[in-house]
Amino acid sequence: MKLLLTSGGVTNPSIRSALVRLLGKPISECHALCVPTAQWGHPMCGPASVRGFVAAQPSWRHFSGLGWASLGVLELTALPSIGAQRWVPWVEEADVLLVDGGDATYLCHWMRESGLADLLPSLSGKVWVGVSAGSMVMTPRIGTYFVEWPSAPDDRALGVVDFSIFPHLGAFPTNTMADAERWAAEIGGPAYAIDEQTAIQVADGVVEVVSEGFWTRLGS
Numbered sequence: 001m002k003l004l005l006t007s008g009g010v011t012n013p014s015i016r017s018a019l020v021r022l023l024g025k026p027i028s029e030c031h032a033l034c035v036p037t038a039q040w041g042h043p044m045c046g047p048a049s050v051r052g053f054v055a056a057q058p059s060w061r062h063f064s065g066l067g068w069a070s071l072g073v074l075e076l077t078a079l080p081s082i083g084a085q086r087w088v089p090w091v092e093e094a095d096v097l098l099v100d101g102g103d104a105t106y107l108c109h110w111m112r113e114s115g116l117a118d119l120l121p122s123l124s125g126k127v128w129v130g131v132s133a134g135s136m137v138m139t140p141r142i143g144t145y146f147v148e149w150p151s152a153p154d155d156r157a158l159g160v161v162d163f164s165i166f167p168h169l170g171a172f173p174t175n176t177m178a179d180a181e182r183w184a185a186e187i188g189g190p191a192y193a194i195d196e197q198t199a200i201q202v203a204d205g206v207v208e209v210v211s212e213g214f215w216t217r218l219g220s
Contacts, residue, residue: 001123002203003160005135007167008196009062012212015199016066022127022203023095030095032068037076038099038133041106041149053100063131064098076107079114088119094126101132101167104142105152111137117158132167135200139164143183161202166193169214177216184218191219 002022010016016027023030034054039045051057054073056065064071072090074097079087091097099107111117128138136142140159143166147155164187166180180193192200197213209215 001120001160002127002201003138004127004129004199004201005138005161005165006129006131006199007135007165007169007194008171009060009131010066010129010199011062012197014210014212015197018199018201018208018210019127019129022201025095027066027068029069031070031072031093032064032096032098033072033074033090033094034064035074035076035097035099035107035134036102037110038102038104038107038137040077041103042101042133043148045102063100063129068096076110076114076116079116084115087114091116091119091123091126096127096129099128099130099134099137101134103147103149103152104133104136104157105147105155106149107133107137108157109149109152111158120160135167136165140189141187143187145179145183145186161207162190163200163207164189164191164219165200166191166218169193169195169198171196180216180218187219189219190217192217 036050036053039050053060137157138160139157142155144155168175184191194215195213198211198215201208
């Protein structure tokens with residue numbers, strides 16, 4: 001699967017160009033599935049923010065509101081009860097999964113429970129666009145700093161990539177470079193701190209930072 005791991009979405013022309021290259025065709029010709037699941041695990045999210053995401057309201061203009069040919073919803077918590085024979089074709093027919101933020105450990109749990117995590121290796125032609133937790137879930141660890149789900153056993157995520165991500169650099173008072181450096185010391189492995197104008201593209205095993213903002217590599 002091709003990955004575009006962002007902090008705040010497709011926020012500038014450089015990230016948009018990277019997305020179109022990964023898709024292989026214009027955004028207006030691509031069918032997207034919205035994955036809001038991570039929001040349910042975070043205390044700052046809820047019905048209003050989920051509605052905004054799936055309805056492509058103005059606050060999500062850099063993500064679900066990019067002008068897709070169609071938008072559907074893939075709610076991972078529902079999938080175990082309906083069977084793979086129903087939902088796997090939905091994923092296979094989509095061009096892109098838009099995976100929103102929230103709590104990455106909650107998202108990781110439901111990716112495993114639903115079977116989506118096991119399906120990922122077979123989705124070589126699909127594009128995964130993550131925002132915040134939707135990006136962090138692909139990493140080995142998110143750091144206890146970002147765990148908000150009370151039932152999380154630890155800070156481990158899927159480990160699809162071999163680096164961790166500190167998102168929203170400079171966007172909040174608690175997301176300073178000093179905070180990122182303390183977080184990286186706990187992670188103890190390769191990591192990136194990225195702002196809202198930065199994305200990390202992963203395709204065919206090649207990692208490329210796409211940015212019109214500020215980012216830095218941290219850790220070993």
